[in-house]
Amino acid sequence: MFVCMCYGVTDKDIRNAVQSEGAGNLRELRSHLNLGTQCGKCVQMAQEIIDQTIIDESLFKDVG
Numbered sequence: 001m002f003v004c005m006c007y008g009v010t011d012k013d014i015r016n017a018v019q020s021e022g023a024g025n026l027r028e029l030r031s032h033l034n035l036g037t038q039c040g041k042c043v044q045m046a047q048e049i050i051d052q053t054i055i056d057e058s059l060f061k062d063v064g
């Protein structure tokens with residue numbers, strides 16, 4: 001699913017940046033991916049995906 005239509009960034013790209021690059025917020029995400037600087041419509045969705053990925057990761061760690 002495309003989150004940022006202006007730069008063609010998908011939810012998978014964002015999850016990868018959080019998991020592999022350790023991006024924990026939008027500012028850090030922007031240092032890995034180009035998004036949110038054109039129209040800004042994707043910013044809220046991108047933040048939700050960052051939050052959800054971090055929550056999913058911490059749940060996974062608790063189980064493991």
Ligand code: FES
Binds near residue numbers: 006
């Ligand atoms: S959709 Fe991401 S900047 Fe426009």
